[in-house]
Amino acid sequence: MLIGILIYLISPVKANENLIFTFFPMAILATGFVEMTKDDFWKQIIMGIFILIGITLFVFQL
Known part of the structure; x- marks a missing residue:
């Protein structure tokens, strides 16, 4: 990730x-974080936030 930022x-x-x-x-870091989280409540909150952000960005792009 640091190499990508440096290139930019x-x-x-x-x-x-x-x-x-x-x-x-x-994406690899986020996936590892979600998989290593033991509490299902936080997993669902994190995934819900990512889905909400994705839908919001899609709607704003239209």
Whole structure:
């Protein structure tokens, strides 16, 4: 993830295509966090927040 952020900061053109290098590591870290959480209540809260954010961003994009 740090390498992806470094690539974005060094690149002369600040395009969002360079941020794609940060999505994969962040997805792995988030998945590991959700899987290691023992409490089912917090797992459902975290997944609900991610789903709500995804739906909200989709609606704003329309």
